[in-house]
Amino acid sequence: MSMQYDQYGRALGVTVDNWQGATPPQRVTLLGRSCRVEPFSRQQHGAGLRAALELDTDGRDWAYLMPRPQSDADWDSWFGMMEDSRDPLFFAIVDQASGQAIGSCSYLRIDAAGGVIEIGWLRYSPLLQRSVAATEAMYLLMRQAFDWGYRRYEWKCNALNAPSMRAAPRLGFTFEGIFRQARVNWGLNRDTAWFSLLDSEWPANRAVLEAWLDAANFDADGRQRRSLDECRRSLAAQTQQDGVRLATLADLPQLASLFDGYRQFYGRHDEAELSHVFIRQRLLQGDTTILVYQRAGALLGFTQLCPLFSSVSAAPVWLLNDLYVAEHARRSGAGRALLQAAASVAAAQGVVRLDLVTAVDNAAAQALYASMGWQRDVVFQRYQLALN
Template sequence: MSMQYDQYGQALGVTVDNWQGATPPQRITLQGRFCRLEPFSQAQHGAGLRAALELDVDGRDWAYLMPRPQSDADWSNWFGMMEDSRDPLFFAIVDQTSGQAIGSCSYLRIDPAMGVIEVGWLRFSPLLQRTAAATEAMYLLMRQAFDWGYRRYEWKCNALNAPSMRAAPRLGFTFEGIFRQARVNWGLNRDTAWFSLLDSEWPANRAAMEAWLDAANFDAAGKQRRSLEECRRALAVTTRQDGVRLATLADLPQLAGLFDGYRQFYGRHDDAATSHDFIRQRLVQGDSIILVYEQDGALQGFTQLYPLYTSVAAAPACLLNDLFVAPTARRGGVGRKLLAAAGELAVARGLARLELATAHDNLTAQALYESMGWQRETQFYRYRLPLAQR
């Protein structure tokens, strides 16, 4: 990504590589551990959702969204609108254990061409409020939006809505400001607060949310051991020390180049397209942890951790499969800093251990690993089963 200028030297904007737009949202089920999100159906979800929402006896939870439905016709009309609408595109939040719809949510102001999508029309019943399922529902919507290729994920609310104003930053959104006198609702002025989460911020936010949602973060009574903010701070340990931080999608051009260099080091031909696609998938899907070392805006090295489990210890671990330093930055301690950051991150996540493998003749790397406390395995042989590509 680089800034483009016109012939007068005026900055025009940063390039967006290979932008083809995002995928329009689909009516699909998003499966979680505490809840699932299903395309809203009045027949399937209406009765359960109404029963859950009517547990709010005094109606205070309706203050900022819409007047509370009063009659059977009101509820039916509202549910009918939810089922028929495509923007907003509504989902029922279904409790995984009971199968009851206990809330609803939607994507709205959907703009695939520009890569912008908003989350809104949130109706959390008393059965859903302040539960792990409530956070998981927001995580599932975020993850799917970025998987569909959106660059900007928005949250907007009435600036007087204190619970919503607190929820957005907790979930990782950045406050952007208040649009004054944005609307007139029921004869009342509404100032609208704007929040956003960008694709470049998603990998770090995803890691924090997944750490919070992990089963190990809850005790036998279902009480959290660490708050979402504590998980975020723990993961940030490696992002502010010695130039090492978690990679984001904004790093993709430079990081893909380093990854291609790593593959060439192990005998692969130069294949920039494959390297770019592979790293992009890891960053978007969040199925690996990538740490980068940055100096003066340039990435000089990276390491990549792949989650796994150790059955004997019955605990999570990670495979440190990639460690690479740009040739111009070698012998400057970059590899050592990346390994130290990986160790700190592993401790912060409660991993049982880190594992790696290296070539027999890679003596330089072996010396580095052993100097930092890594122990050579002598009790087990490693085997590999190559599989033919079909």
């Protein structure tokens, strides 16, 4: 990305590489460990959601959303609107254990062409509030929005809504300000607080949320071992340490340069822009696992792991597609450390085998692999079919 200027030297904006818009939201089901997020159906979710929301007997949780439904007709009208609407596009938050809808939410103000989408209309019943599922549902919806290619994910709320004002930064949103006198709700002024999460911020925030949601972060009674803030501080500290760690978007300039060096090692021309775009896509989409080796703030090497499946084993395997160490840092232990870390990360994810391919004349790499227990395949022939 680079800043563009007009003929008078005025900055016009940073280029958005290959922008073609985001995918309009689909009625998909998102599966988590404690909950799932399903397209709202009045028949499937209505009774359970009403029962869960009516556990709020004094109605205090409706204050900032809408008047509380009072009759069967009110509930039916609201559920009918949710089922028929496409913007907002409503989903039910369903407890995995019981199968009951315990909350609802929506994507809204959907601008696929501009790459902007908002999360809102959050209705958390007492069964959902302050639970793991409450956070996991928001993580699932964030992840899906960025997978669809959105650049900006918004959260807006009444500036007087203290729980919502606390929840947004906890989930990784950045406070942008307050739109004063933004609306009139039921004859009352509403000042609206704006928060956002950008695609460039998502990989780091995703890592924080996944670290918190990991089953290992909870004891036998379901109590968290580390808060979200503690996970965020821990991961931030890791990015400052020497050794091997997961790559983040902040590594893009150095990592793209290393990746371009790797491609040149295998005979490709210097294509820095292509390398930059490719690595940026991997970091944003999270479809591969990239580990980097850092020393004194500089990235000296990386490895990229691509998910596959073995039909014979009926289990996941990973292809160690790239391993590269900068020329000046070779024979420093960086390659060995990356391979050791790759094996540890893969094993922790339930991967049963790592595969790799290397050039037949790359004797140095072959010696390293053999010294670490990798075995050369002498049973199967490897074939390729070029499609373009």
